[in-house]
Each structure stands twice: as C-alpha cells, then as structure tokens.
Amino acid sequence: MSQSKPAPATNLVWHAHQVTREQRAQQKKQKPCVIWLTGLSGSGKSTLANALELRLFEAGQHSYLLDGDNIRQGLNKGLSFSVQDRIENIRRIGEVAKLFVDAGLIVLTAFISPFRADRASVRQLFKPDEFLEVYVKAPLDVCESRDPKGMYKKARAGQIKDFTGIDSPYEAPESPELVIDTGNSPLEESVAVLLDFLKARAVV
Numbered sequence: 001m002s003q004s005k006p007a008p009a010t011n012l013v014w015h016a017h018q019v020t021r022e023q024r025a026q027q028k029k030q031k032p033c034v035i036w037l038t039g040l041s042g043s044g045k046s047t048l049a050n051a052l053e054l055r056l057f058e059a060g061q062h063s064y065l066l067d068g069d070n071i072r073q074g075l076n077k078g079l080s081f082s083v084q085d086r087i088e089n090i091r092r093i094g095e096v097a098k099l100f101v102d103a104g105l106i107v108l109t110a111f112i113s114p115f116r117a118d119r120a121s122v123r124q125l126f127k128p129d130e131f132l133e134v135y136v137k138a139p140l141d142v143c144e145s146r147d148p149k150g151m152y153k154k155a156r157a158g159q160i161k162d163f164t165g166i167d168s169p170y171e172a173p174e175s176p177e178l179v180i181d182t183g184n185s186p187l188e189e190s191v192a193v194l195l196d197f198l199k200a201r202a203v204v
Contacts, residue, residue, distance in 0.1 A: 030106060030204060032102075032103075032106060033106060033130045035107065035109070036109050036111075036132065036133045037109060038114075038134070038135060039137060040164060040170055042142075043183075046068075046110040048182065052194050053065045063105055066096065066108070067109075068111040071092075071096075076092055081162055083168075093122070094125050097109060106198075114171060134176060134180060135178070135179045135180070136182055137172075138183035
C-alpha cells in the first residue's frame with residue numbers, strides 16, 4: 001500500500017527581522033536583483049555568468065552565482081530530470097534566489113529552465129525590477145558543436161532521455177529584459193553588454 005504525501009505544515013508564522021532588506025542593500029551600496037540566465041545547454045550561460053561574477057567582484061559588488069549542475073549536486077540532488085522534477089528544481093532555485101536578494105546580493109543564475117511557466121512563477125517572487133530575465137541565445141547546431149559536457153552526443157545516442165532541445169522542448173523567452181546572442185558575440189563583448197545593461201538599470 002502506497003503512503004499518501006504528508007500535508008504541508010500550517011502552524012507557521014513569518015518571523016520579522018530587525019534588519020530590513022533595504023538596510024542590507026544600502027550597506028552594500030547596490031540594488032539587489034536576480035539576473036536569470038536561461039538558454040539551451042551549451043549556449044554559454046555558465047561561462048557568461050562566471051565572467052560577469054568576476055567582473056562584479058573586481059568592482060567591489062556583492063554577488064553570488066547559482067549554477068544548475070552545482071545545485072543538483074547539493075540542494076536538489078534528489079531530483080531527476082522528469083518534467084515534474086524540473087519544475088520543482090526551478091521552484092527551489094527561485095526561493096533560494098529570493099533569500100539572497102533579501103540579503104542584499106546580486107544573484108546570478110545559470111539554468112536551462114526550459115519552461116516559460118516556471119520562469120514566470122519565479123518572476124512572481126520578486127518586485128518588477130528585481131527579476132531580470134536574460135535569454136542566452138545560440139542556435140541548437142552551435143550548442144551541439146560546443147557540447148562541453150558531451151550531453152548532446154549522449155542524447156543523440158539515446159543514452160539520455162528528455163534532453164532539452166533534442167527530445168524535450170525549450171520554450172524561449174517571449175519578452176526577456178535582455179537577449180545575449182552568444183552564437184555570434186565573443187565572451188568579452190557579451191559581458192560588456194550585460195554590464196552596460198546593469199548600469200542602465202542602476203543595479204551597479
């Protein structure tokens with residue numbers, strides 16, 4: 001006999017902090033937000049996020065990078081790549097990013113996050129100017145030619161099921177705050193575009 005899923009806890013009360021999110025942001029002299037990089041595997045999300053984080057660090061900004069593979073080795077290690085677990089993966093990341101923004105940080109995320117509905121749900125966790133969706137755009141053939149982890153080759157061989165772009169869909173953003181065409185732009189140029197974008201948004 002299968003056991004039913006326990007009901008969520010209900011006897012909970014939100015505990016208010018004496019230090020506010022505004023005070024944390026003022027202390028760091030920056031505008032906290034989440035920069036949500038989405039795109040196909042091999043589009044360059046992690047490479048771009050890492051390069052941007054380094055530039056922010058060198059400029060004295062306070063940031064933190066949440067990377068898809070790293071999160072799945074810890075917080076989300078029990079999740080598979082089924083549709084339902086992918087949804088849960090992104091939900092948890094959204095909640096973690098929300099905590100980091102509350103702490104006054106600039107949060108960089110590098111996740112395929114293939115479904116528009118999931119990204120929209122995460123967006124709802126933030127104020128309108130705190131969630132910046134960046135579409136890291138590169139054609140599938142370019143991503144496959146890079147294939148830094150050998151995943152496309154395995155997916156084409158049938159060794160990996162439900163792989164985004166091959167036998168599972170990727171729903172590109174319809175109105176992202178920014179599009180970075182990594183299929184045609186070198187890394188340094190893409191980082192410069194992102195930094196200019198953040199300055200225009202008064203994030204840094």
